[in-house]
Amino acid sequence: MNKLENPLDSDLAGPAPRHRTTQVKVGDVAVGGGAPIVVQSMTNTDTADIDGTIAQVAALARAGSEMVRITVDREEAAAAVPHIRDGLAKRGITTPLIGDFHYIGHKLLAAYPACAEALAKYRINPGNVGFKDKRDTQFADIIEIANRNSKPVRIGANWGSLDQELLTKLMDENAASANPRDVRAVTREAMVQSALLSAARAEELGMPKDRIILSAKVSAVQDLIAVYQDLASRSDYAIHLGLTEAGMGTKGIVASSAALGILLQQGIGDTIRISLTPEPGGDRTREVQVGQELLQTMGFRTFVPLVAACPGCGRTTSTTFQELARSIQDFIRDEMPAWKTKYPGVEELNVAVMGCIVNGPGESKHANIGISLPGTGEAPAAPVFVDGKKFRTLRGPTISADFKALVIDYIDQRYGQGAKAPVTAAE
Numbered sequence: 001m002n003k004l005e006n007p008l009d010s011d012l013a014g015p016a017p018r019h020r021t022t023q024v025k026v027g028d029v030a031v032g033g034g035a036p037i038v039v040q041s042m043t044n045t046d047t048a049d050i051d052g053t054i055a056q057v058a059a060l061a062r063a064g065s066e067m068v069r070i071t072v073d074r075e076e077a078a079a080a081v082p083h084i085r086d087g088l089a090k091r092g093i094t095t096p097l098i099g100d101f102h103y104i105g106h107k108l109l110a111a112y113p114a115c116a117e118a119l120a121k122y123r124i125n126p127g128n129v130g131f132k133d134k135r136d137t138q139f140a141d142i143i144e145i146a147n148r149n150s151k152p153v154r155i156g157a158n159w160g161s162l163d164q165e166l167l168t169k170l171m172d173e174n175a176a177s178a179n180p181r182d183v184r185a186v187t188r189e190a191m192v193q194s195a196l197l198s199a200a201r202a203e204e205l206g207m208p209k210d211r212i213i214l215s216a217k218v219s220a221v222q223d224l225i226a227v228y229q230d231l232a233s234r235s236d237y238a239i240h241l242g243l244t245e246a247g248m249g250t251k252g253i254v255a256s257s258a259a260l261g262i263l264l265q266q267g268i269g270d271t272i273r274i275s276l277t278p279e280p281g282g283d284r285t286r287e288v289q290v291g292q293e294l295l296q297t298m299g300f301r302t303f304v305p306l307v308a309a310c311p312g313c314g315r316t317t318s319t320t321f322q323e324l325a326r327s328i329q330d331f332i333r334d335e336m337p338a339w340k341t342k343y344p345g346v347e348e349l350n351v352a353v354m355g356c357i358v359n360g361p362g363e364s365k366h367a368n369i370g371i372s373l374p375g376t377g378e379a380p381a382a383p384v385f386v387d388g389k390k391f392r393t394l395r396g397p398t399i400s401a402d403f404k405a406l407v408i409d410y411i412d413q414r415y416g417q418g419a420k421a422p423v424t425a426a427e
């Protein structure tokens, strides 16, 4: 095996260069063209419920969603949009709102100009914008309104609502060809063509390229990877990545992370949404957290301090370290909205919470601040390491509280106003 064939021999580590795309401004947020990859999310409230939607957009924005999509499915929803935008502004939240339109978007945008103005972007599904001879005029109506308001659009093809005329045409051509491809390959081609043909039509209608974002969402991981690779190789439009109908819980997280992780590593994707199905009554902001953690663990962006924790094993006799890891993680995430302004750069912090002496001291030394809790048979003492040096040893029933206090002190001294020096080590 030569040097290039064995990745372990390579000095190279990290993603491929980003796929070159045209930058689009969505409100104040830059998407594509080398801008940081943007995390976005979507509400699941009835948009006509103004207070409920304001509350959820505010929660998503507080969690770190940099754009939020809302459904605009009927007149009451369209009428509510400017009030939602204004209500958020009163709370100091200016996160761009994206309107999600299907079937009657042309009518709603025309009848509710304040809605068209309040939204920062319109999402159009080319498979759901009208049928047969009406499709072209309804699509043109939306593009014309977007042009008049200087708004960008996302042309979002979706496997579940694919342009049936285009799909039928490609299937017929495939059946008549000498070397027909399998049905999934033809369907993937229809997805890509649906997005690209609609984008070309939007440009014919006067929409500049720097107001067009494309997506082509599929629910199967391998199909999604193939579709986006194709889309990226055939255009330089800004790209919204997302696995549609990813599912609940770990299934949704794993499937989205696998699909999006591979594409991001290949340099594809300018904005992402993790489409998780929440548990009944579950927290909608989870999808934002997963999106952020995906980008951060891959090294694309930093959002919150990372807490490295060992998985625990037979050398741990209690749940102390699990509880401490969880408590520190939750504490950091809860405090981050305030810390962002109070402690610039705090998102770079690394904390380690380890279960025993095997990897505890070593891993803790690699963190800014880390603790190695006592495992089975070890002395009931927990050394704390700060910037690679042993700083203090904690003992007794207040280890958790004491370590948390040390983390806060470290953050204050390292990132607080006028104190940039690392904490001095002292036993």
Ligand code: SF4
Binding pocket: 310, 311, 312, 313, 314, 315, 316, 354, 355, 356, 357, 358, 359, 360, 375
């Ligand atoms: S650090 Fe210790 S407790 Fe944690 S997994 Fe490794 S051996 Fe087990």
